[in-house]
Amino acid sequence: MQIGLTTSPTSAKKGSMAMLPFQPTPFFKDKNRAFWRLQLIGWGGALLLRAATSLANERGFDFLILVLIFTVTGFSISTVLSVIYNRLINLNPLVTWSTTAIVLALAVGVSAFISAWTIDVYQGGSEASFAQLMLGVFYIDMTLLAAWSALYYAINFFLQVEEQMDRADKLEAQATSAQLAMLRYQLHPHFLFNTLNSISTLVLLQQTEPANKMLTKLSSFLRHTLITEPGAKVTVAQEVETLQLYLDIERMRFEEKLRTEFRVEKDAAKGTIPSFLLQPLVENAIKYGVSAQEEGARISLSAIVIANRLRLTVSDTGPGLQGQQTPAEAVKRKQTSTGVGLANIVERLQQAYGEDHHFDIETPPDGGFTVIIEIPYEPFEEAQSALPNAVTPQPQPQPAIAAPASAPASPSATPQPFGQPPTGAPA
Template sequence: MSLALPRPLELHRQGLFWLLHLGGWGGYFALGYLQAVAHGKPAGYWMVPFTAAATGAVATLGLRMLLRRCWDMPPARLLALVMAAVLACSVVIDTITRGVLVGFCETCAPINHVSRLAYSLNYIYVVLAWAGLYTGIKLYRQLQDETKRVLAARGMAHQAQLKMLRYQLNPHFLFNTLNAISTLVLDRDNATANRMVQGLSSFLRHSLDSDPMQRVTLRQELDALTLYLDIEKVRFAERLRIETEIDEKCWRALLPSLLLQPLVENAIKYAVAKRVEGGLLRIEASRNGAQLVLRVIDDGPGCEALGNGGLQPGNGVGLRNTRERLQVLYGERASVAVRNRRPGIEVTLQLPLETASGISE
């Protein structure tokens, strides 16, 4: 079952059909007329090729209606039906054209049924060419439409996957933040509690309003990350120390929104929250040829699950989320690497370096 085409596209295709149809039969008439002139035919002989072209144009319109109506039939039945229709069209064209031709050539009239049958095949090659061209164009259009539908479905699936990954806010973060606010309220530290509520509101508003399909500059990403870190600073105060080292050439680099947030959240969870003395969180951005290199580093106890090849797939929701987002967007052009630093863990992201003004050289 074929899907209905949008009206502008259908009108465009109808216009293209009539252009090719009338242009093709017009060209057939012009060729026949030039042959008549070349063979010294009488002045009025142009009626013969004109009649053939006009009759052919009308007859093949009927063939077109038949093809459109029976297009979904099994190929063998469709082929048999088309061949019968092509023969019928050839008979109609020859019968009408020969009636005009006899006025210029009396010997051209068929003398028996055998000659009539032979004459009726004169135009079969023209109608076959028309049917072959029409079928080829129709199959090509169907292939194009199917390709577009597949690409659209794949794009929608990628968008859904990215949105799912993007909206997976860690419930531990919300729980811990709300618990910290509750503690501040019980301690009657209303000013700090209010500041923390405002910070949480700003971060959640930014997180939910930002389009997961839209890429942002590194500066915008760090501004959004600051909203999150402001909340954590209220929770951990001086226990959370933050350092950044950003290459000046990377500020306008594009990356998926809130890409670094789950990595920073992991670092705080394991390197800061579980230690009385807190810890250091360092964010770096640099350029390596045509790659943007991002690093999130902490000075925590490290991870025993890390092997020689890095963190195995499936360990860590934040890391898995980040890896899948980069895989969907960039494929093999992006990578995620995790290693122990002793002390701490370093998470390195590499992705194609593109800027707000276009792809960098």
């Protein structure tokens, strides 16, 4: 009998752990510097365009002085507008847009007045009245400053959306991390209680040497558990080393009843998986396979890579499913408070890979129980480069157990509006 609990459509949404971290737009990483760069580029381009137009119309080089004055005026007025807009952008939309329209009209009026006065002085009193000159430049200045204002608000709204997405991603990551921690901390109570009971029995029987040996192994296992981050990924080789620590303790309880066989390919050993993913499978195999039979059982673990997929198989030679229980019921069955079921693993896989995983159960008619997990193959080096801010295991010399190091989380920067001339200067 075989049951497939999940599928792996390539278009499925990935789990949170598979998501790339949010990357801010590089140009706007320093908003102040970006503002001044855009100011210089924009008004510098306007200066060159006006100068080229003037020379093409054969106005003479002396007219370039007027073009320079127009540009400096626009640059200065737009800088003042940025200070005002910074105070308006987070207000009620009605207040923001109505005040912006009034301020923009005043700014255009000031700019048109300066431009008309400059032209009047340059021409030494033209036939056109000052009002006609001002009206002529009013439309040009209105176009320039209105376009500048629209671009300013558009950039700020774009950055606000990015910051909101960043905060949402961080909150989702925190929620996922908390859920993973909850799932991880459910793994060991059953094993811990049994081990402590065994140690207590050995002490009562005054078998101090095996009790001390078991306590030492338990201490090593728990130390490794505590230094491993709940959301961390480890290599298959590291997971196997952790299982060996666990099995060393259980072997003291069951002795020859517990037999193990590990077959891990070289490439598969480099693949990364969620930490302590396989331990509950081995624990279930001991609980329902080894301890359920007088002769014990053999627990086998294999890890292979097939078509860029990592396949992990944990099986035992125990009695298998009893009675009328189906594989689906075995996964969904709620355990007592002293243990967790296979549903824990399914949920962790869902958190880590979304729908891009397989979780299969095989129950041969003659007994035994096999769990097959298939996930994307992510070698240790590729996993590091793909998730630079994620907690990843640090390679250690063999045969020591590798202790994943937790990278300190970078604090989120306080959002600030784009363009604050009083607090920055052109780079």
